[in-house]
Amino acid sequence: MIKDGEVYLNSLHPEWRLGAPELIGFLLELYETSKVYKLPDLEFAYNGDDDASSPAFDWKTPGSFTEAKFHGGPFPIVAWSKHKDSFALSVPYSGAFRCPDDSWDLIFARFDEFARLPWSERKQKALGRWNLFCGDYVETMPPLANGEEFVCPRLHLPKLTPQHSNLMDIGFIGQGPDTVPPVPLMHQHAYRYLVSTDGWAISSKFDKYLLLGSAVIKAASNRFGFYYDALRPGEHYLECMRDNRTDLVDAILWARSHDDEAARIAANAQRFAARHLNRPARLCFYRTLLQELGKRMKYTPSCADRKMCIPLGPFLEFLSTDATTKYICKYHEVLVPYGVNRSLPFPSHDEIRALLRDAKLWPRDTDIPAWQREPYFEGRRRRRRL
Numbered sequence: 001m002i003k004d005g006e007v008y009l010n011s012l013h014p015e016w017r018l019g020a021p022e023l024i025g026f027l028l029e030l031y032e033t034s035k036v037y038k039l040p041d042l043e044f045a046y047n048g049d050d051d052a053s054s055p056a057f058d059w060k061t062p063g064s065f066t067e068a069k070f071h072g073g074p075f076p077i078v079a080w081s082k083h084k085d086s087f088a089l090s091v092p093y094s095g096a097f098r099c100p101d102d103s104w105d106l107i108f109a110r111f112d113e114f115a116r117l118p119w120s121e122r123k124q125k126a127l128g129r130w131n132l133f134c135g136d137y138v139e140t141m142p143p144l145a146n147g148e149e150f151v152c153p154r155l156h157l158p159k160l161t162p163q164h165s166n167l168m169d170i171g172f173i174g175q176g177p178d179t180v181p182p183v184p185l186m187h188q189h190a191y192r193y194l195v196s197t198d199g200w201a202i203s204s205k206f207d208k209y210l211l212l213g214s215a216v217i218k219a220a221s222n223r224f225g226f227y228y229d230a231l232r233p234g235e236h237y238l239e240c241m242r243d244n245r246t247d248l249v250d251a252i253l254w255a256r257s258h259d260d261e262a263a264r265i266a267a268n269a270q271r272f273a274a275r276h277l278n279r280p281a282r283l284c285f286y287r288t289l290l291q292e293l294g295k296r297m298k299y300t301p302s303c304a305d306r307k308m309c310i311p312l313g314p315f316l317e318f319l320s321t322d323a324t325t326k327y328i329c330k331y332h333e334v335l336v337p338y339g340v341n342r343s344l345p346f347p348s349h350d351e352i353r354a355l356l357r358d359a360k361l362w363p364r365d366t367d368i369p370a371w372q373r374e375p376y377f378e379g380r381r382r383r384r385r386l
Helices: 021-036 094-098 104-109 111-115 136-140 153-160 185-190 204-209 247-257 259-276 279-295 312-321 332-338 349-357 377-385
Strands: 006-009 045-047 077-079 123-130 168-172 191-196 215-219 238-240
Touching: 006 021, 006 312, 021 094, 021 279, 021 312, 021 332, 094 104, 094 204, 094 279, 104 111, 104 204, 123 153, 123 185, 123 247, 153 168, 153 247, 168 191, 168 247, 185 191, 185 204, 191 204, 191 247, 191 259, 204 215, 215 247, 215 259, 238 247, 247 259, 312 332, 312 349
Parallel strands: 045 077, 123 168, 123 191, 191 215, 215 238
Antiparallel strands: none
C-alpha cells in the first residue's frame, strides 16, 4: 500500500521464504522511488517468484478465479518476469540490478573497464554458461520454423559445442563429467558473442550482457521483462532456437562474416542498456507505472482496513540487521540518504521476527495452503530433480 507518500506492507513472507533478492531488491527500489517522486495512494500486489507461470485464471472470465481466494481482489499485480498471457504488469528485476556482487549497477559503475577491451581483441567465438535446468516455458513454446519441436536450450545448445568448438564454448556448470568450468561474468566480455538462455523465468544475465559490449545471441522464450518490447532482433541482439535446432551455428557464422554489423549490434545494445536500464531510469519507470495505477484506483487505501500495515522503511532497517538478510543487498544506498520516518507507528524487530515465524502467510484473512501444498510446489520439486 502507498498512502500519503509512505509505503506500507500489508503482508509478509513467512520466515522460510525470506531472503530472496527478488523481493528485497524490489522493496529497496520501491522505497527509493517513493523518496524521489510523489506517488499516489494505491494498493497492489507483487509476485516475486522466479517461476513466471502463465495464469491459472484471468479477471475477464467470471468464475475463473473462484479458487484463488484473493481478499479484496481483483487488484493489480506486478512481476519482474511474465508470460505473454499473464495479466501481471512488468517491473524491473530490481534484485538482479542492484543486489549481487556482479549486479548490473556495479557493472555499469565499471563501464570504462569493459570499454578498454576493443572489439578487435575479443575472441571470435560464442560463450555460454548456465546451470542445467529447464523451466516450464519450454513446454509451452511453439514448434520451430522448420517444424521441429522446441527443446530446452540449456540442455540442447551445449551439445553443439563438440562439433563446432572453433565457433563456440558453451556448456553448463556444476559437478560431473559433462560440465565445464565457470567463467566470471566480469570476464565474459572477452568473447565477441554471448549466448543467453532463460531459466525459471527471464535471465538476469541478459540485462548485463547488453551492457558488456559483446553481441548477444538470445535463445527464444515466451518470457519477457519490462523493457523487452523496446528491443529489436537484428538491431540490439541476434536470435537462435527459432528457425531450427542448429541456427545458433548460423547466427555465429553470420556474425563472423558480417563483423562490422555484429559490432554495431553490440554497440546498439550497450547504448540502449546504458540509457534505459540505469537506476534513475528504473525509478522513473516505477514512478510512471504507479502513477497510472493510481489514476485507476476506485477506493482510497487505508491502514484501518488492513490487519497488517508495516511501514517499509523500518522493515528495510530490520532486513539490514537480520542475520539471514543483512548481506543480501546494499541497504545503505537507500537508508543512509533517505532515512526512515520515525513518526510512523511500526513494530519492533522482535515483533517482526514473531510475524515471520508464523507458518501462515499474511494477512490472516487470506486462505493460503500450507507451504508443502503451495501451488506449483510438486511441479517445481519435480523440475529440480531434472
